Amino acid sequence: MVTVINPAHSMHRIFNYNENKVKEGVAECIGAENFPLDAEDMSLKIKLGYLLKRTELRKDVERKNVHISINFDPSETGMPKEKLMEIARVYMQKIGFGQQPFLVYQHHDAGHPHLHVVTTNIQPNGNIINLHHLGIRKSEPARKEIEKMFGLVEADKHQRRQVFQLKPVDVRKVQYGRTDTRRAIANVLENVLERYRYTSLPELNAMLKQYNVMADRGSEDSRVFKSGGLVYWVLDEQGNPIGVPIKASDFHNRPTLKFLEARFTGNEAKRLPHKVRVKNAIDMALLHKKTLPIDELIKALKKQGIDTVLRKNEDGLLYGITYVDHRTQCVFNGSALGKAYSAKAIQERCLQKEVPAQDLLPHPALKPSIGLQTQATPAAETKAASNDLQPATLLSGTGNVLDALLQPEHASDYVPNQLKKKRRKKKRKNISDNQ
Known part of the structure; x- marks a missing residue:
């Protein structure tokens, strides 16, 4: 049970x-x-x-x-x-x-x-x-x-940990034509909207698309977009919308854009303490690896309960990356974690070399040194976010990784003036060349 x-x-x-x-x-x-x-x-x-x-x-x-x-x-x-x-x-x-x-x-x-x-x-x-x-x-x-x-x-403890932490949403993938569309979408929404912490529509869709569902505002010149509406689609195996979309207001729980925007605001602070876990998982997967294909990185993160969703344009170029952490039930765009975890930066880190500009979409430069980071309080995370979440210094030695993850934040090097000892300058005696 x-x-x-x-x-x-x-x-x-x-x-x-x-x-x-x-x-x-x-x-x-x-x-x-x-x-x-x-x-x-x-x-x-x-x-x-x-x-x-x-x-x-x-x-x-x-x-x-x-x-x-x-x-x-x-x-x-x-x-x-x-x-x-x-x-x-x-x-x-x-x-x-x-x-x-x-x-x-x-x-x-x-x-x-x-x-x-x-x-x-x-x-x-x-x-x-x-x-x-x-x-x-x-x-x-x-x-x-x-x-x-x-x-x-x-x-069984191990089995429950796998089922309810790595895959906590207990719903079947929606398959158009095989299940009642509205009921199937409603099941997904009920299990995702209240449980997960997301702060934008792309982040929410990164979660929903794993169950063949997508929230859509329509094009900017569409009537749905102009009226502030929202519809939900069923997606085929290639991720393309199929069938007829269902208006958010047609569901009994009314998952409208207004409802979602309220969730976006509230979720921002709630997910802050959990950023470090995702960043450390990425850093650990890439640690001591000369090269690591991005597919291997995705597999490594999945073992930690983190799904990685890649966004590509029509030409197949990667322009966005989103991380879905099922253990903390938080969703992060790469840029929300910091420049070092964005799509372009992750590709560079996987290859351990500069990627030709024509192969990637423009993105800010990557910080060169990435390392494990200590768990921070929400206030500390907020401060870090305002400073572009500077990466921590790489931990030296081959110590226990768990110790590194759990170690407290280092105190600053500040020493009060009263405790500082003034050093007296020693006068050097001039020694003549004749001595």
Whole structure:
């Protein structure tokens, strides 16, 4: 069993996501705990209204809505609803949500059985259930106990790390003509928009294109662009739009340009602390390598949970590069990390020589010395960003790489004047040539 806890900004969004699945016939609401009525006796308005009334007790809290998924092994299909509800009740009790109102949905649109739970962390007295490290503190111990209690397949640690860190978006690639287009795109958007930190449309598309989806504003002279609209396309295997685009406003969660722009602003600060991890991963892959084909660099980064998306023009020339870090769920254009991580600079570093100008699109010059960088605070990252993120000095010796990555930031060489010892100049005696 594997559980994923996602705090959310909007109760409407996570509630509508699950209820729309019910309408489409790929999910069902199998229970409602701590509500005034049973699930089958409540209308949608009553379900949502009861949850919203609780969240209104704390208007000062930004994230007070919680969306939890409980995932079972593919071999555990066919479990009765009564058993699934009991598992959900025990789990919620063990993580401290036993007295909270929560809805349980069973989904049938994936290759493994799983539940979705919609709830809030606002208690009746207005106090908040702390979500910080809830997964480590309570969810993991609860998962292990429930596996033994109900005889479930135990989740292998290595396997879970690969599936839920390197590939955290649990959706199938959209293939035009094989699945319902709108529903498939909606599944991708639900798993990407709230989880990942991106600050521009190209960065978002670098993530979406891995699932054959693209957000598009249209050409500058198009009606969609002029009206501030946005559409979503399905892409074929070559990355070309096919079929008919769907307007953002047609999706139940309304992933419009206005919504995305608000995310762009908020994500900028949230992803700052995670820049160093991506830069160090790139530097480590290139360390001590005389030459490293860019394809090999991509493979090396993928082992670290980082996907590399290359952008080329019609002539096949590389003009952009984007890094998608699945472990921290952050997306960075190369230029956002610094000049040394841009498309042109990465090509030069891979070849370890100057690339002829005619082979590359114009780009600022590359700093010559690249090395591991220590983890910085958001404030330090902000300062570094304003200084073009100067690369750190290459670490000498062949010491432990992990020590290098985890070492604290070096203090400055500043010494107060009071502690400085004045050196007295020694007078040299003049020695005559006659002595």
